[in-house]
Amino acid sequence: MKNKKIIVAGNWKMNKTYLEAKEFIAKLNQLPDYTSQVIIAAPSLYVDTLFINNQKENLALALQNCSAYESGAFTGEISARMIASLQLKYCIVGHSERRSYFEETDEIISDKIAQLIHYNVQPIFCIGETLQERKVNETFNVIRKQLVRGLEKVPVEKIGNIVLAYEPVWAIGTGITATKEQAEEVHKFIFQLLSEIYNPEAAARIPILYGGSCNEKNAEELFYQPHIWGGLIGGASLDVNSFYKIIQIAEKINGK
Numbered sequence: 314m315k316n317k318k319i320i321v322a323g324n325w326k327m328n329k330t331y332l333e334a335k336e337f338i339a340k341l342n343q344l345p346d347y348t349s350q351v352i353i354a355a356p357s358l359y360v361d362t363l364f365i366n367n368q369k370e371n372l373a374l375a376l377q378n379c380s381a382y383e384s385g386a387f388t389g390e391i392s393a394r395m396i397a398s399l400q401l402k403y404c405i406v407g408h409s410e411r412r413s414y415f416e417e418t419d420e421i422i423s424d425k426i427a428q429l430i431h432y433n434v435q436p437i438f439c440i441g442e443t444l445q446e447r448k449v450n451e452t453f454n455v456i457r458k459q460l461v462r463g464l465e466k467v468p469v470e471k472i473g474n475i476v477l478a479y480e481p482v483w484a485i486g487t488g489i490t491a492t493k494e495q496a497e498e499v500h501k502f503i504f505q506l507l508s509e510i511y512n513p514e515a516a517a518r519i520p521i522l523y524g525g526s527c528n529e530k531n532a533e534e535l536f537y538q539p540h541i542w543g544g545l546i547g548g549a550s551l552d553v554n555s556f557y558k559i560i561q562i563a564e565k566i567n568g569k
């Protein structure tokens with residue numbers, strides 16, 4: 314990928330108290346500046362305060378989920394319009410934990426993506442197969458289905474606003490990372506699918522992050538793969554020093 318720039322995205326999930334989150338940002342503020350795009354998907358409750366405390370130009374705070382609906386009587390939900398009203402640029406959507414624990418279907422995910430796109434918030438759209446699906450050689454079929462259905466409402470002129478994340482479910486939180494060959498094979502497949510659905514020029518501009526036990530030890534070999542544009546990092550994003558080491562890997566690869 315000619316224009317590939319590594320992106321480092323953290324997904325804190327349901328971790329950190331307000332104080333812990335503030336301490337993380339304060340520590341990151343003290344570390345040397347970087348030029349790579351860094352994203353942290355923090356608990357929505359304090360994203361705004363963290364945003365105010367953040368002094369890093371290239372750190373974007375993001376949400377981990379949003380509603381599939383525009384507005385109205387949906388107690389407990391946060392809409393894409395609300396996210397946009399805080400000038401937040403990114404929101405994770407379709408994470409495997411949402412798909413499995415909260416029964417989010419491809420249709421719901423597609424509605425969420427449509428909402429985010431409408432309000433100019435970039436979805437970080439997660440797709441990935443389970444271990445069982447990989448074992449029976451269904452990986453590519455599952456990826457195709459999730460991708461095609463999820464992007465159903467995204468026209469070609471808006472595809473540049475999407476970030477994808479390939480996250481094999483069997484690698485999430487398990488300490489079992491996909492090998493660089495396994496990950497690259499699927500990333501390349503996703504790139505080819507995007508080329509088919511849209512066109513090769515558009516596809517070449519869509520970042521595809523890898524997620525699933527990505528950490529400071531394995532990030533470098535993964536990020537050097539031609540179709541891997543960085544990482545969506547869960548566990549290793551909770552510790553500021555580990556996370557910063559991954560940022561430094563991005564800096565090295567991005568040529569800074």
Ligand code: PGA
Pocket residue numbers: 324480484485486487488524525526527545546547548549
């Ligand atoms: P992990 O999580 O890095 O802890 O495996 C990644 C994710 O779920 O986004």
